[in-house]
Amino acid sequence: MSGRDCCVCCSSAGQATGVQSWKTMFSSNILGAAIVLLGLMFKLLPPVSGQPGQPQTCPAASEISPCACQVKKNGLDILCEATDISHINKAMGTLKGKSPIIFYLKLPHNNLPKLQGFVFLALDIRHLTIHNSSLAAIEETALSSLGKGLTQLDVSQNQLSNVPSNAVKNLHHLLIFNINHNKISQIHNKAFEGLDTLEILTMYENKITSIEPEAFRGLDKKLKRLNLGGNELATVPQKALSILDTLKKLEIQENKIKKIKDGDFEGKTLRRFIFLLL
Ligand SMILES: *[C@@H]1O[C@H](CO)[C@@H](O)[C@H](O)[C@H]1NC(C)=O
Numbered sequence: 001m002s003g004r005d006c007c008v009c010c011s012s013a014g015q016a017t018g019v020q021s022w023k024t025m026f027s028s029n030i031l032g033a034a035i036v037l038l039g040l041m042f043k044l045l046p047p048v049s050g051q052p053g054q055p056q057t058c059p060a061a062s063e064i065s066p067c068a069c070q071v072k073k074n075g076l077d078i079l080c081e082a083t084d085i086s087h088i089n090k091a092m093g094t095l096k097g098k099s100p101i102i103f104y105l106k107l108p109h110n111n112l113p114k115l116q117g118f119v120f121l122a123l124d125i126r127h128l129t130i131h132n133s134s135l136a137a138i139e140e141t142a143l144s145s146l147g148k149g150l151t152q153l154d155v156s157q158n159q160l161s162n163v164p165s166n167a168v169k170n171l172h173h174l175l176i177f178n179i180n181h182n183k184i185s186q187i188h189n190k191a192f193e194g195l196d197t198l199e200i201l202t203m204y205e206n207k208i209t210s211i212e213p214e215a216f217r218g219l220d221k222k223l224k225r226l227n228l229g230g231n232e233l234a235t236v237p238q239k240a241l242s243i244l245d246t247l248k249k250l251e252i253q254e255n256k257i258k259k260i261k262d263g264d265f266e267g268k269t270l271r272r273f274i275f276l277l278l
């Protein structure tokens with residue numbers, strides 16, 4: 001106790017001495033002049049950008065038309081609406097030459113029945129939305145180059161009849177995967193294998209009638225929210241759900257589940273669901 005008192009006393013005494021010696025230094029004319037000079041030099045330097053790395057700039061509008069580009073805090077925001085693959089390919093080609101961070105690439109209301117391989121190669125895309133674009137097939141190599149940066153993938157309101165497992169299996173930073181409003185009828189074993197960082201999976205309004213027991217294998221360490229609402233499930237997919245140790249919220253409303261059987265939610269964490277609608 002007394003030892004501690006001693007140390008507090010001594011160190012603050014040391015600080016007081018320090019302040020005094022700084023005062024002495026500031027009063028020195030030479031040092032004062034040096035500080036003024038330093039201040040001037042900093043004023044002449046260009047302002048330091050808030051982001052590390054180079055500031056992002058949009059290509060000329062004519063180079064990516066009919067797509068549009070805006071600069072956002074964390075990168076570019078690119079919108080290509082109501083167009084087709086050849087225009088989108090051309091815009092992507094322009095962007096490749098400039099290698100910006102594309103924070104949002106939004107492709108709504110397009111005619112894109114098939115997403116071709118390598119379409120986004122050499123692009124750094126963080127959030128990708130392909131919404132209401134007649135998307136029915138995603139080639140295996142269409143998204144694989146985005147594995148280091150993509151955190152959100154939204155392919156809602158399309159024509160997918162299967163989980164595009166091969167196309168997404170390399171997305172090792174994905175946090176949110178939205179496949180709402182498609183035509184998926186079955187979820188096969190290991191449909192999401194490789195998506196080991198995924199936290200939110202939403203498959204609202206598909207045509208899901210069956211979910212195989214190992215369907216969610218690979219999501220068992222991180223998945224927090226799962227939306228299976230608006231499908232055609234007749235029973236709770238108990239086996240598939242039971243491996244999801246980290247799940248906090250399950251939505252399974254608007255299905256054809258008539259009754260809950262004993263054991264439907266027996267998994268060790270399934271009892272902890274915050275939210276369950278039937
Ligand atoms: C989907 O896109 C088409 C154009 O391809 C558009 O006419 C239609 O209104 C869009 N539907 C919705 C629900 O946004």
